Amino acid sequence: MAAPADFLNFVDANKDRFIERLARAVEIPSVSGDPAHRDDVFRMASFLESQLRQYGVETKAVELGSHIMEGQSLKLPPVILGRIGNDKSKKTILIYGHFDVQPAQLSDGWDFPPFQLTKDDKTDRLYGRGSSDDKGPIFGWINVLDAHHSLNKPLPVNLRFCFEGMEESGSEGLDEFILDEVKKAKDSWFDGVDAVCISDNYWLNTRTPALTYGLRGISYYKVTISGPARDLHSGVFGRMVHEPMTDLIALMSKLVSPQGDILIPGVDEMVPPADYEERQLYEKLDYAVEDVEISAGAKITICEDKASVLMGRMRSPSLSLHGIEGAFYGAGAKTVIPAKVTGKFSIRLVPPQTPENVDPLVIKYLYEEFAKLKSKNNINVDNMHGGKPWVEDYRHWSYEAAHRATEAVYKQAPDYTREGGSIPVTLTFAEALGVNVLLLPMGRGDDGAHSTNEKLDVLNFIQGTKLLGSYLHEVNAGTKAR
Ligand SMILES: C[C@H](N)C(=O)N[C@@H](Cc1c[nH]cn1)C(=O)O
Ligand SMILES: [Zn+2]
Ligand SMILES: [Zn+2]
Numbered sequence: 001m002a003a004p005a006d007f008l009n010f011v012d013a014n015k016d017r018f019i020e021r022l023a024r025a026v027e028i029p030s031v032s033g034d035p036a037h038r039d040d041v042f043r044m045a046s047f048l049e050s051q052l053r054q055y056g057v058e059t060k061a062v063e064l065g066s067h068i069m070e071g072q073s074l075k076l077p078p079v080i081l082g083r084i085g086n087d088k089s090k091k092t093i094l095i096y097g098h099f100d101v102q103p104a105q106l107s108d109g110w111d112f113p114p115f116q117l118t119k120d121d122k123t124d125r126l127y128g129r130g131s132s133d134d135k136g137p138i139f140g141w142i143n144v145l146d147a148h149h150s151l152n153k154p155l156p157v158n159l160r161f162c163f164e165g166m167e168e169s170g171s172e173g174l175d176e177f178i179l180d181e182v183k184k185a186k187d188s189w190f191d192g193v194d195a196v197c198i199s200d201n202y203w204l205n206t207r208t209p210a211l212t213y214g215l216r217g218i219s220y221y222k223v224t225i226s227g228p229a230r231d232l233h234s235g236v237f238g239r240m241v242h243e244p245m246t247d248l249i250a251l252m253s254k255l256v257s258p259q260g261d262i263l264i265p266g267v268d269e270m271v272p273p274a275d276y277e278e279r280q281l282y283e284k285l286d287y288a289v290e291d292v293e294i295s296a297g298a299k300i301t302i303c304e305d306k307a308s309v310l311m312g313r314m315r316s317p318s319l320s321l322h323g324i325e326g327a328f329y330g331a332g333a334k335t336v337i338p339a340k341v342t343g344k345f346s347i348r349l350v351p352p353q354t355p356e357n358v359d360p361l362v363i364k365y366l367y368e369e370f371a372k373l374k375s376k377n378n379i380n381v382d383n384m385h386g387g388k389p390w391v392e393d394y395r396h397w398s399y400e401a402a403h404r405a406t407e408a409v410y411k412q413a414p415d416y417t418r419e420g421g422s423i424p425v426t427l428t429f430a431e432a433l434g435v436n437v438l439l440l441p442m443g444r445g446d447d448g449a450h451s452t453n454e455k456l457d458v459l460n461f462i463q464g465t466k467l468l469g470s471y472l473h474e475v476n477a478g479t480k481a482r
Contacts, residue, residue, distance in 0.1 A: 002470060002477075003405070003408070003466065003469050003470035003474075007147050007148070007469055007473075008466055011143065011462060011465050012462065014143070014146070014147070015458070015462050018139070018461065018465065019458070021142070021143075022135060022136060023117035024047070025130065026116065026128040026129065026130055026131060027117070028043050028044045028115075029104075030043070030130070030165065031101055031104075032101075032166050032168050035069050038074050038075070038077070041099070042077055042165075044099045045061060048163055049061055049080050049082075051142050052080070052142070054146075056084055057082040057145065057159075058082065059080060059082045060080075060081045061078040061080055061081075062079045062080075062177060064076040064166075064173035064174070065173060067172050076172055077164075077166060079162060079165075080099075080162075080163040081160075082163075083161070083189060084158070085154075090156065090157050090158050091476065092157065092159070092192045092193050092194050093159055093196070093472065094190060094193040094429070094433070095159060095196075095197055096423075096429065097137055097161075097163050097198070097200060098138075098166075098168070099134070099163055099165050100165045100166060100168050101129050101168060102133070102168050102450045104129040104452070108452050110453055111452075111453055112127045114128060114129040115128065115129060117131060119458070123457075124457060125455045126456045126457075126458060126461065127454070130454070131454055132202065132454055132455065133447070133450065133454065134167070136443060136461055137200060137441075138163060140464050140465045141161070141199070141468055143469075144468050144469040145159075147465075147469065155472065156472045156473045156475065157472050160189060160190065162178075162190075169385070170384065170385025170386075170387075171385075171424050172385070175424075178425070178429065179432055182433060195396075195398040195435050195438065196426075196435060196436070196438070197398070197439075197471065198423060198426060198437065199441060199442050199468060201215075201419045201421060201423075201439050201441045202419075202443045202444060202449065203415070203445050204286070204287050204415050205286060205287055206291070206295075206444045207286070208286045208412065209406045209409075209441075210414050210415040210416070210441055211394065211402050211403065211406070211415075211417070212418065212439035212440075213391065213416060213418065214314065214315075214389070214391040214417075214419065215390045215421065215439070216317070216389050216419070216421065216422055217354065217386070217388040217390070217422055217424070217427075218347070218385070219349060219383060219386040220345075220383065220386065221362060221381060222342050222343065222382050223251060223252075223343045223345075223366055223379065223380070224342040224379070224382075225244040225247045225251075225340070225342075225378070225379055226244055226339065226340040226380075227242055227243075227340075227375075227376065227377035228244070228337065231337065232337040232339070233335065233336070237337055242376050242377045243377075244340060245341050247370070247373055247377050248324065251366060251369055251370060251373075252321055252345065255319055255321065260318060260319075262317060262318075262347070264365045265361070265365065267319075267347065267361055267362070268316075270357070271315075271317060271351075274315060278315075279307050279311075282307040283306065283307050285417070291445060294446055314419070316350060317347055317353060319348075320346055322346065323343075323344050324341055324343050324344070325342040325344065326340050326342055327341050348420060349389050350389050354389075355383065355386030355387070355388065359383055367379065386424075387424025387425075388427050389427075396438075397478050397482075398475065400478060401471055401474035401475040401477075401478050402474070404474045404477075405467055405470035405474045409467045410463065419439065421449075423439075426439075442460055442461070442467070443464075444460060
């Protein structure tokens with residue numbers, strides 16, 4: 001049975017209230033990667049926990065200890081666990097989401113204050129950091145709880161929640177916590193979980209809902225070149241000394257070609273090429289090169305054929321250069337030779353790649369290439385965080401339930417996609433709990449997650465809330481039919 005009409009009507013009738021609640025969440029700048037915002041990540045955890053409790057969910061905030069970030073020892077944000085329902089005749093679904101966000105500043109080029117949810121009435125879009133990644137979806141789940149609680153309606157499944165505050169910074173401490181919790185002889189918060197559902201990615205385009213059965217992994221590196229004891233005057237020292245920035249640029253230019261080929265020997269070669277049958281999967285998806293152009297905001301695709309473009313994101317590794325710490329970047333023309341610079345880059349991984357088999361190749365290559373520069377500076381290479389790729393079996397009752405829910409809410413069949421981003425905990429859940437994991441995205445391909453002007457369409461927030469609730473009802477309907 002599809003979701004009951006009173007649930008669907010409630011969601012429509014409470015649209016404004018749901019948007020106001022999302023606005024309260026977006027106003028908390030819970031940036032996990034910035035030590036200055038660590039209190040805000042804690043504040044966001046408390047807000048989320050209070051929302052869960054309000055709707056009858058038993059909760060627990062689990063402390064994960066501390067870590068070092070930018071030379072400071074910081075407390076890790078708690079994991080917020082929740083449980084509601086213990087009916088043996090119902091399935092138990094574990095929901096995962098994250099309440100931290102990527103950094104954002106108006107000066108990055110935002111048209112709206114990033115930590116204020118701005119509703120643009122012309123486009124019916126909600127702009128703000130975290131609107132799509134991942135506060136919109138986690139508050140979609142809260143809306144589902146709110147609706148059932150307010151209507152005095154039993155939930156169609158038992159629910160367990162696991163919300164973290166470090167996903168955008170490598171999910172520190174989470175894997176260890178999950179593995180310990182699963183090993184508990186009794187009263188584990190993950191006892192009896194039948195499947196996991198995560199809403200933390202995006203449709204492929206702007207028109208077709210998607211079910212996602214794969215994610216790329218990630219390995220994130222920093223390479224530091226240092227030499228002079230202090231910043232130097234380029235007029236006084238230029239051409240007299242080895243310059244750290246020159247060495248770093250030389251190294252970073254040897255990592256990836258402008259065509260996207262990874263130049264580190266052995267990395268691209270690990271992945272077998274797609275055969276004809278696999279290529280057909282990508283040919284059939286509702287996607288065009290123009291969709292990338294729309295979401296990138298420019299006609300800059302590496303190639304012109306749709307399947308190759310899609311495979312670049314879904315089934316190939318990629319190496320991206322992210323930034324250089326310590327380099328001069330301000331206005332004006334400072335004639336400095338920076339004393340120490342740190343280049344940051346990451347590799348998105350696909351099976352059979354893992355951080356364990358790729359990291360040694362990267363580190364060896366960087367040291368070898370540095371030696372070829374014959375520089376007297378020093379090099380140091382660090383891995384900042386990593387996560388394995390994940391591919392799931394989509395012929396599973398959880399995907400079937402999500403397929404039916406998508407058809408009911410959006411009146412169209414979903415695309416089956418693999419996501420280019422990473423959610424490292426996905427594989428941990430799949431392996432530790434031994435259950436199927438479904439990714440059920442709420443937002444569209446042009447939402448601009450991690451970018452300026454991140455947005456969520458009001459339609460996606462409201463229909464997405466209906467989709468999450470309908471999925472739970474379809475799981476229940478499937479249970480009864482079996
Ligand atoms: C797909 C998900 N919403 C997401 O954005 N994940 C991040 C995870 C990450 C890894 N290192 C830093 N953040 C991503 O794919 O970049
Ligand atoms: Zn993200
Ligand atoms: Zn996310």
